Amino acid sequence: MDGPEPKPIPAYYCCYLLRSTVRHASLYIGSTPNPIRRLSQHNGVAKGGAKRTARDKLRPWEMSLVVEGFMSRVSALQFEWAWQHPEKSRHLEPEDESKAKVNVDPKTGKPKAKPRSRARRSLTAHLEDLHSLLRSTCFSSGPLRVRFFRADVYRVWRAWNDRVDSRLPPNIKIILDGDNLATVPNAKQTGEIEPAGCINNLSVDYTRLEDYLEKSMFMLEDPDDLQCTVCKKPVIPTADQIVVCPHSNCRGTSHLLCLSSKLLDATGEPDLLVPTRGTCPLCKNAVQWPTIMRELTFRNRAEKEACAILRKKDKRLRKESAAEIISAAQGTRGTSIEPRTQLEEPAQDELSSNWFEQLDLESDSDFEGRQKHHSNDPPSKLEVVIEDSDWDDAELVE
């Protein structure tokens, strides 16, 4: 990591399959850290939508499904690209090996570019590719989740699943959401894996990490009496990568490598390099490795943002405790946004990579997320959107 300071694991990053509600055959694959914003862009509500989705005839668009849980923007973009270009992707090659052999270019000896993807790929084709991508070695081990918002899309998916011999790896979860659900779940109480009811209810920020983050930061502020739960050595948060048990009442801390090796050993798979889950050595509760890492990276790599989040939380709590009216909350929110952005900008080493962080951070505030859900504030959103738009385009290009 020579270059710029590494970024924390994004709070949320997803690839989505966009579908025109007017013409269901019109599909679009994209990726975004903030599907809520992105969808509004696609629908022209906000600036920065992809050109392909700009035709009024096809609007509004809907996110028929999202693949979420990417632990890095790069990973998401790679997934997106592979999904968009299944004929070129290495990740899809293994399956098509037999075909690829047939298509070897006799002149160059290199595998021919697989037949140009159909100008318009069908939903089934996309789901096929998605299925095989999720089974590919590169993505099968990741903590990915597929969230279906449309029942008809899910039916196609199911049909395809029945036809495919191989199954998805168990760690990839299928979440039925949207109109797949009989009842709309409570948006505020949804967990990461649970259905949100609609895209707007997705939690795309670090809100979930708030408590975890607050606890770990509080604990590590005074690390003198802390020691690694594995190696029993003192932890030095300023120097080492210290992970904290995500459970609120557990004070377990450990070195990253200590805990990982412990968890890896527990799996009994010597070749495994990243555990997916395990049990906290101290509290013996099950822990999700991605969650720990998300918190760790955010805490270590985005301290200011972490602090801002905590401050916001305090503010919010204070305001809530003050029982202020929603309007007042909006006012505070408006004010809160600005300082965040200001805080974030100086911290940005990489302009390019910052955008989503900003978004994430902004969205981190509970206010925003909730406000977005509850009441739409066009002005604030628009501002945000404008900033994002450039980056979205860049995304598309990639």
Added chain:
Amino acid sequence: MANTADVIILSSSPNPPRSPGLAAQHEIKAPDTFPRSTTPTPAPAAKAKPAKPATRSRYFATPSAADKNNENAKQPRTRVSRKAAPPNSDDQSIASRPKAKRTTNKPLSIGPGDPPVEDAGTNTNTPKQSKCRPKKTAKSKAAANMTLAGKVTKTGGDPPPKNASKRAKKTTKTDTESPEDCTEIPASEESNALRKDEALHLDEALRRRVDWTPPRETLCGDIAVMCDDNSQNEGGAGPNGTLGFGKSLSDYNYIGNALNPRDLIKKSTSEAPTKRRRIDLVDPLVQPAVNEKPDSFDQALGQDQGVAGKAKKTTNSKPKKFTTLTARMTAQYAIDDEQEDEPTAEWAPEVKPTKSRRSKAKEAAQDPRFTILSPEAAVEFVNDQDLVFGTCSQLEREDSPQTMREMQQAIRASEILAYSEGIRDPPNSPGAMQGPTVRSVSKLTGTRNLWCVASRDTEGSLVQAKAQNVIDLTDQVESPRKDLEKVNANSRQTLPDNWYEHAFADIDPTPEKKALPSTMIKESSASVQQAQVTLPSHAPALAPASDVKGIATESTKGTGSDSTEAVNHQAVGPKVPVMPNYAGFTDAELSKQVSTFGFKAVRGRKKMIELLRQCWESKHGSNTPVCENINHTISQSVEIPKLSSRSKHTTKTRPPAATTLVEGSNETNIAVSQARTSIQTSPQRQTRDKSATSNSTSFLDIEEIQDSEEEITPSPSHVQKHHNEISSRNKAAKGVIKHSLNILTKTPPQSPTKRKVVSSKPSVTKKVNSTSSTCKAISRVSKFSERVCLADISTQITKAVRMQPRSSSLGSRIHPTWHEKILMYDPIVLEDFTAWLNTEGLGLVGEDFEVGTASVREWCESKGICCCWKKNASW
């Protein structure tokens, strides 16, 4: 119409014994020479005349008057046309028209005994014949161009004067009646004025209509008729006759579609009909069986062309060849090849390449004998035959079969020289013939293209020259054959030979040819065989090598340029150890190289170079011994012949060089492996470079030549490749290399010939083959090695990652270990990670090999670790 009529005639014709056919043929040979025909004609004509009127009278109401009229009309014609004929005026007048000639001819040959009988038979047949005749007459009219003036030609507006002559022959066969008919018919044609013949006019009109559009058809019909007649006349021709009939039908269909531009051209170019006719007649007699089958095909072609005799010959030879898509595709270039060859031959007088090629072509023509193989032989050929896979275009690119053959022959010759000198084993080892040479030949099949030429120019390398030299050698060896072949070839057309070669190059021609030359020149063939045999004997390693060859052939066969690969291996062997100078590569080349290593194209030249270096290093370190051995053996086998061929040219240098090569190859298995790796990187170039750059010492001349060629048609990539390869080669300084270099250096003296040769096909083929095949081979090898290595590498990398000590001093938070990065789902920058692995990581595990980013990426993806290139690392 005409066809049908002809067919009928044919049916009737069988009655006349062969002799008439022969006579007819002779006549045909000298159709223009009226005196001959006329001289014999008078008597037969006289005989015929009486019959003629009768026949017509029987069938046609107005024969006599028509005849008279015709005669009247004819006489002036005949007079004009026949200067010598005047005494026979009446008969001659009839004879003057082609049919009349025919009639005369028949009587001449067959006539004396048969005429009355024939007449009777014909009379019985006459109704049909008469019908046919008018048709024929139309044809004959066309033929009239030959014999008579333009009246006939009107109908004949059609091209086929020759056909007409043939028809005339046919008609003669048909009997005396035909002349009458002919006369009548022309009369009818002429005779719009002739009231009596009006009925005939109608027929003619119909015929004309038919004839108008498709002159070819008429030609075909004529040809078919001719063949039939000949065959029928000839005792052995019976099948031919049947074939002819069937052919006429089939041809009728075929003609429309199958007109081959080449054939047309060739035939059109073909000389005067008379000569052709003679040849044709002779050929069927001499080679009835062979010609028969092809006839249908040939006939179709011949018909198209309208040149009966040559067309027949050509057709005969051609039909033997298989008509595959590739053959058709490649056939178009056959002419060019020949042409090219000839000039090249001219260029290199000493080498005599043209002769060899020509002789080869001739040989191919002669080959038809060989073409018919016993089932066993056919099976053998099939087994021995190397399969060339590829699209037509690809095959086209690659060298023509001829060049392949030549190459092989040259290789053999060189082997003979080198090995025979060094070690003389039993001269004739039958097995040697087929094995490697055949394979290589088949692999290289293809025709030259403009592309090939261009490529060769850019690459301009010794290899090409060598190939040419090889050809020369073959020529020398084959010279006796050539003579024989030439004789045969004279009878046969070269074109069909080429066809045949193209079609069968893989299978038959080479072995057959070889066999022939071996018989012809026992010593040479023996020496070649010896050389082949000696190869295994020479090197203990080589004995397994033969087995290895079999194995290797699989890989090489697929590529299609085994020999080239082998050459590459040789060249590479020494070069390999040295990493190619990627800095010298163009971006395109770099990207190619990168792709060769299995990486996606990387932006940025530096990155690509870096990547390539890493890849090369990793590959270099990761070669598996087995593969090396195989390659080694292969390379040895291939190398030796090539080298020997080269050495042959140099003659003096050969034996030592070959021996040294073999020894060196055995000794330097490692070098071979290295070479393999290098081959993977740049096989094509290496071969060329070898020859060209092989070593600066003796190669200066050669190099210069190459450079000049390159300059002529510089393709930046090729040039760069050359330079890179050269540089890499130069860098590599191993004993083996030296050996090869010495050999190579010896070759350079040939430079004059080489220069000439450079333009020749072989170089082109090598280049082409090397490009495609080598790439394939390389990719295969690389894949194989990579797979072998990857299992190891993967586990080792995993170990290394987990063994990386925590950087307690600096603090893992600022400088996380790779495992920590992985744990934190950081995208792994492949360049950095690979660098770390190569510098530290693998050292932790006790491995001294280096990995490339490609393998590292594969490892990452297999672990589900997000990895990316540095440029994309802004996550």
